[in-house]
Amino acid sequence: MTRARTSSGVTVLRQAFTLLLCWAGIVVCAIAGVSAQTVTFAPVGSIAGPADLVRVQGRYAYIAAGKTLTLVDISNPAAPTRTGSYTFPEKIWGFRVVGSAVYVADDFFGLGILDVSNAAAPTLRGFMKTPGQAKNVAVFGTKAVVADHMSGVDFIDVSNPAKPVSLGSFFLDGYARDVVAAGSLAYAVDAPAGLYVFDLSKPGPLDAVSTQQSAAAPGSIVVSDMSAAQGPKVAVLVGAGSLQVYDVSNPAAPPVKAATYRTPGGRPLRVALKGTQAYVADGLEGLQVVDLSTPSMPRLVGTYKTPNPARDVAVADSLVFVVAGPLPQGNLSSGAGEVLILRQTP
Numbered sequence: 001m002t003r004a005r006t007s008s009g010v011t012v013l014r015q016a017f018t019l020l021l022c023w024a025g026i027v028v029c030a031i032a033g034v035s036a037q038t039v040t041f042a043p044v045g046s047i048a049g050p051a052d053l054v055r056v057q058g059r060y061a062y063i064a065a066g067k068t069l070t071l072v073d074i075s076n077p078a079a080p081t082r083t084g085s086y087t088f089p090e091k092i093w094g095f096r097v098v099g100s101a102v103y104v105a106d107d108f109f110g111l112g113i114l115d116v117s118n119a120a121a122p123t124l125r126g127f128m129k130t131p132g133q134a135k136n137v138a139v140f141g142t143k144a145v146v147a148d149h150m151s152g153v154d155f156i157d158v159s160n161p162a163k164p165v166s167l168g169s170f171f172l173d174g175y176a177r178d179v180v181a182a183g184s185l186a187y188a189v190d191a192p193a194g195l196y197v198f199d200l201s202k203p204g205p206l207d208a209v210s211t212q213q214s215a216a217a218p219g220s221i222v223v224s225d226m227s228a229a230q231g232p233k234v235a236v237l238v239g240a241g242s243l244q245v246y247d248v249s250n251p252a253a254p255p256v257k258a259a260t261y262r263t264p265g266g267r268p269l270r271v272a273l274k275g276t277q278a279y280v281a282d283g284l285e286g287l288q289v290v291d292l293s294t295p296s297m298p299r300l301v302g303t304y305k306t307p308n309p310a311r312d313v314a315v316a317d318s319l320v321f322v323v324a325g326p327l328p329q330g331n332l333s334s335g336a337g338e339v340l341i342l343r344q345t346p
Contacts, residue, residue, distance in 0.1 A: 037302050038302065038346070039277075039289045039301050039344060039345075039346070040344070041287070041304040041320065041344055041345075042343050042345070043341070043342055043343075044078055044319065044342060044343045045078040045080060045341040046080075046338055046339060046341060047061065047063065047080045047338060047339035047341070048338055049065065049325060049336060049338040049339075050065035050066065050336060050337065051064075051065050051325065051339050052065050052066070052092075052311070052337065053094070053312050053323065054313070054314045054323050056074070056315075056316040056319075059073055060072060060073060060074065060116075060119060061074050061321060061339065062097055062116075063339060064092040064095060066091055066092070067087050067089070067091055067106075069085060069086050069087075069092060069095065069102065069104065069114065069122070070082060070084070070085040071083045071084050071085065071116060073119070074319075074341070080341070083119040083120050084116075084119050084121050085122065086114055086124065088104060088109060088112055089109045090109040091107045092105070092107075093106070093107060093133070093134065093135045093136060094135060094147075094178065095136075096136075096137055096138065096139055097116075098139050100115065101113055101116065101125070101161065102114040102116055103137045103139055103144055103158075104137070105135055105137045105146060106127075106134055107133050108129075108132075108133055109129070109134070110127060110129040110130040110146070111137060111146050111154075111156060111164065112124060112126075112127045113125045113126045113158060113161045113164070115161075125161040125162055126160075126162040126163060127164070128156055128164040128166065130146055130150075130154050131150045131169075132148050132151060133148065134147070134149075135147040135149060135177055136177075136178045136180075136220075137179065138181035139158070140181045140183075140184060140200040141200075142157060142158055142159035143157060143200055144156045144164070145181065145198070145206075146179070147176040147178055147179040148169070148176055149175050149176055151169045151176075152170050152171040153170045153179060153188050153196070153206065154166065154168075154169045155167040155168050155169060167205070168205045168206055169206065170196075170198070170206045170207065172188065172194055173190065173213070174191045174192050174193065174194050175190055176188060176189075176190045177189050177191055177218060177220065178218070178219065178220045179221075180221055180223050181200065182223040182224065182225070182233075182248075183226040183251070184199060184200050184201035185197055185200065185209075185251055186200055187223055187255075189215060189218035189219075189221045189237055189239075190218070191219070191239075192216075193214065193216065193217075194211065194215065195211070195212040195214070195221075195235075195237065196208045196210075196211050196212075197209050197211070197254070210254035210255070211254075212255060212257075214257055215237050215239065216239055216240035216242070216244060216260075217239040218237040218238065218239040218244065219238055219239050220237070220239075220270060221235055222235070222236050222271050222272065222273045222278075223273070224248070226251070231276045231293060232247060232249050232292070232294075233247070233248050233249045234246060234247060234248060234249075234258070234273075234276075234295050235248050235255055236271050236273065238269070238270065238271055241266045241267055241268070242260050242262050242263070242268070243260070243261040243263065243280065244259075244260050245257070245258045245259045245260070245261065245292060246258060246295075247295050247296075258295035258296040259297065261298040263280055263282045263285070263288055263290075264285045264288060264300070265284050265285030266283075267282065267283035267284070267327075268280045268282050268288075269282070269283060269310070269311050269312065270311065271313070272313045272314050272315045273315075276291060276292050276293040277289055277290070277291055277292065277301070278290040278291075279313045280310075281310035281312050281322060283310060285303070285305070285310075286303065286310045286322075286324075287302075287304040287306060287310050287313065287320065287322050288300060288302070288303055289301050289302035289303070302344075304342060306324040306340060307324065308324040308337070308338075309324065309326065310322050310324050311324065311325060311337055318343055318344050319341060319343055319344070320341075320342045320344055321339050321341055322339065322340045322342065323337045323339055323340075324338060324339075325337025325338060
């Protein structure tokens with residue numbers, strides 16, 4: 001009996017000590033085993049592939065597979081209906097949906113601007129060739145920022161979508177991987193270690209307001225909705241088999257690294273944020289939901305084992321859309337996945 005109590009006591013002390021170190025940012029956080037799972041999912045429907053990436057706005061899901069972007073009506077999620085599609089010259093690495101326009105990072109083709117006001121017949125409004133491979137794009141008002149593998153971050157005036165105009169670029173130390181806008185700020189990442197913040201509301205050439213070289217092989221980034229009234233604001237970088245959480249609650253200060261979280265699958269590919277919850281496409285382990293209400297102490301609060309590896313994720317209200325299919329070899333593009341539609345409770 002004494003040995004049992006001692007063993008239990010040591011376990012509790014070890015867990016408490018790990019939590020303390022995690023809070024202090026001393027060790028990598030991997031405390032899923034001591035977190036209560038409170039989020040559950042039920043399957044609602046699915047969208048047949050091919051699929052690599054998924055985004056959702058209003059009644060439509062936007063699905064990229066290889067060179068093609070497809071619109072799917074999800075007003076009845078149990079019976080999604082394909083409406084229209086457009087095929088670009090090159091592979092789609094990333095895209096953003098803004099109103100009736102989709103801004104597409106199309107590899108060597110550069111930035112493409114797609115008019116989707118007629119969902120049955122999307123049309124190309126305009127494009128601009130960037131110096132290298134366009135990886136993703138962020139939009140603020142009439143300005144677009146493109147993460148380009150060669151030039152870094154390209155700043156583009158898209159007030160006339162038919163004739164985008166270059167406003168210059170900012171060279172990153174490594175290879176640009178992703179860029180996202182949150183309010184007037186843009187956050188870009190490069191490999192092997194860079195995180196850059198730009199204020200897009202400032203006139204003149206694009207210049208970083210802060211930079212950090214503390215990331216580990218970041219491949220993508222998501223940032224909290226800065227207009228939300230409550231909760232901490234975070235940037236979540238995906239790379240080196242982990243979620244790298246930065247506190248960006250003070251936009252006037254450089255991002256502060258709060259935690260590194262190892263997911264159960266050890267291979268997170270993409271993340272979507274809703275409030276303080278991160279929805280992680282975690283490869284063979286499927287969908288993981290990580291609570292970031294305390295950024296320095298991520299907690300696993302939900303899981304869903306997908307029949308095939310989870311590769312991308314999007315969230316809209318109570319619905320979660322997960323691209324599931326064979327894992328890519330090297331880059332996130334196999335085109336063989338389908339999109340699973342799940343309903344979250346609570």
